[in-house]
Amino acid sequence: MMEDTGEYGLTRRQMLEFSGGASALMMASDGLSPARAAAQTAAPAPLPTTAFTLNINGLDHPLDLDARTTLLDALRNEIGLTGSKKGCDHGQCGACTVLVNGRRINSCLTLAIMHPGDEITTIEGLAAGDNLHPLQAAFIAHDGFQCGYCTPGQICSAAGMMEEAKAGWPSHVSADIAATDIALTGPEIRERMSGNICRCGAYPNIVAAIGDVARGA
Numbered sequence: 001m002m003e004d005t006g007e008y009g010l011t012r013r014q015m016l017e018f019s020g021g022a023s024a025l026m027m028a029s030d031g032l033s034p035a036r037a038a039a040q041t042a043a044p045a046p047l048p049t050t051a052f053t054l055n056i057n058g059l060d061h062p063l064d065l066d067a068r069t070t071l072l073d074a075l076r077n078e079i080g081l082t083g084s085k086k087g088c089d090h091g092q093c094g095a096c097t098v099l100v101n102g103r104r105i106n107s108c109l110t111l112a113i114m115h116p117g118d119e120i121t122t123i124e125g126l127a128a129g130d131n132l133h134p135l136q137a138a139f140i141a142h143d144g145f146q147c148g149y150c151t152p153g154q155i156c157s158a159a160g161m162m163e164e165a166k167a168g169w170p171s172h173v174s175a176d177i178a179a180t181d182i183a184l185t186g187p188e189i190r191e192r193m194s195g196n197i198c199r200c201g202a203y204p205n206i207v208a209a210i211g212d213v214a215r216g217a
Helices: 012-031 034-041 071-079 134-141 151-166 186-192 203-214
Strands: 050-056 059-065 097-100 103-106 119-121
Touching: 050 071, 059 071, 097 151, 103 151, 134 151, 134 203, 151 186, 151 203, 186 203
Parallel strands: 050 119
Antiparallel strands: 050 059, 097 103, 097 119
């Protein structure tokens, strides 16, 4: 069967061979260009960095980083505090939660360079030496974890959440938004901790652990 030579008198095979040869010729020609070769072999320019100091768990850490470095990456990759976990890296799972000036934040959503002068507390800084923070002890007592990946974020978030409740901050389920004495009931705890995901499904035990600490048990 003869191939259609088309409008230009070339078969499909001849057209492909011609196109391939033309492309190869252009690449070879471009490769001989001294300017192009120099551009391809030149080392990339170093990224600009900024020097600053972060106070983490009561200790100062001098850093010199790309201004785009997140607080989470600074904690894990530069300072070696790997308790804060990178889960979604989009602020949706809460695994990276830390405390900044006592308030809980997602460390994957904030830049490290924004926090000189702030007091940053990670899961490593909650315990007093060998004495566990009450929330840490309660999570162990209630088996409030399975794989443990989300646990540092859960505990830091719970610590910040309890301070919010003490300050009288209402939640979506608070019956009286003007109340200053907020009882951390099961529904309150679940609502206030809803930003922290446990893929193992240990929620009942997490709520029980936080409830015990909130009641002073």
